[in-house]
Amino acid sequence: MNEQKMLLSKIKKYDFTLKELNLYLDTHPNCRRGLAMFHKYRKLRENAVDEYTRKFGPLTPEQVNNSERWTWTDDPWPWERR
Amino acid sequence: MWQYEKKLQYPVKIKTPNAKLAKVIISQLGGPDGELAASLRYLNQRYAMPYGEVKGLLTDIGTEELAHFEMISAILYQLTKDLSMEEIKKSGFDTYFVDHTTGIYPVAASGTPFTATYFQSKGDIITDLSEDMAAEQKARTTYDNILRLADDPDVRDPIRFLREREIVHYQRFGEALRIAQDKLNSKNFYACNPSFDKNCGKV
Numbered sequence: 394m395n396e397q398k399m400l401l402s403k404i405k406k407y408d409f410t411l412k413e414l415n416l417y418l419d420t421h422p423n424c425r426r427g428l429a430m431f432h433k434y435r436k437l438r439e440n441a442v443d444e445y446t447r448k449f450g451p452l453t454p455e456q457v458n459n460s461e462r463w464t465w466t467d468d469p470w471p472w473e474r475r
Numbered sequence: 476m477w478q479y480e481k482k483l484q485y486p487v488k489i490k491t492p493n494a495k496l497a498k499v500i501i502s503q504l505g506g507p508d509g510e511l512a513a514s515l516r517y518l519n520q521r522y523a524m525p526y527g528e529v530k531g532l533l534t535d536i537g538t539e540e541l542a543h544f545e546m547i548s549a550i551l552y553q554l555t556k557d558l559s560m561e562e563i564k565k566s567g568f569d570t571y572f573v574d575h576t577t578g579i580y581p582v583a584a585s586g587t588p589f590t591a592t593y594f595q596s597k598g599d600i601i602t603d604l605s606e607d608m609a610a611e612q613k614a615r616t617t618y619d620n621i622l623r624l625a626d627d628p629d630v631r632d633p634i635r636f637l638r639e640r641e642i643v644h645y646q647r648f649g650e651a652l653r654i655a656q657d658k659l660n661s662k663n664f665y666a667c668n669p670s671f672d673k674n675c676g677k678v
Contacts, residue, residue, distance in 0.1 A: 401482060402486070404482070405482065405483075405484070405485065405486070408484070409484070409485075412484075412535075412539060413643070415535055416532065416535055416536065416539075416643065416644075416647050417647070419528055419529075419531040419532040419535060419647070419651075420528055420532060420647055420650035420651055420654060421650075422528060451481070452480050452481050452482060453478055453479065453480055453481070465481075470481065471481060471482050471483045471545070471549065472483070472487070472545070472548060472549035472552045472553070473552075474488060474489070474490075474553055474556070
């Protein structure tokens with residue numbers, strides 16, 4: 394696996410953890426342990442996304458940081474075999 | 476509002492096209508217990524919900540279902556890419572091909588196009604949450620059946636992920652039903668509808 398794929402896979406794992414905690418906290422809004430985990434993984438995700446977008450391009454349109462070219466529409470798109 | 480992220484929730488990497496398998500998996504795109512019906516069910520039902528926890532849950536699960544809709548689309552796209560005419564004829568995919576070529580269109584495995592009659596939005600939270608729990612189990616059964624029909628590990632892996640999400644959603648909807656009933660029960664002994672009956676809960 395190259396660096397880009399590894400970093401994207403890491404982001405997906407953080408996103409999955411955050412989604413799980415999100416749904417759990419919806420029905421357990423007073424669980425402090427769950428909330429602390431949410432904050433922990435949100436920070437980890439933030440750092441991974443920063444690194445990814447700096448090196449490999451945007452995951453959302455407002456993350457385009459190239460001043461020469463609109464990189465949002467670059468191939469491949471997620472449904473395409475890589 | 477919503478924002479798109481340029482990635483799948485879980486990876487889909489299928490090396491071998493298989494039109495026959497696409498023909499059955501498409502039911503989770505546009506079939507009676509598919510991901511499109513799931514997403515529209517929860518995102519429509521949430522307006523009748525008086526309780527924040529459950530408004531949040533319907534919004535968040537409805538949103539996750541859109542990501543599952545994209546994963547199923549990616550599976551179908553990769554299963555039908557670079558198919559030969561011979562494979563299309565032999566697999567029975569020809570009946571879909573004639574109308575859609577290899578474009579992605581929401582139908583059930585039977586060929587019936589997607590319809591909003593697959594879900595309800597009843598405006599009554601006990602009714603809606605009971606439907607939601609059943610819907611998650613029906614989708615889980617459909618994924619079990621797909622796993623009985625699919626041999627390719629590249630296909631089984633994302634399908635197993637989606638199957639597990641149905642179980643988590645079922646658990647969360649069960650908790651949501653309990654929350655809703657607890658809030659009703661404090662003054663509402665007859666389970667009147669808090670989003671319509673004006674005096675509901677006010678004795």
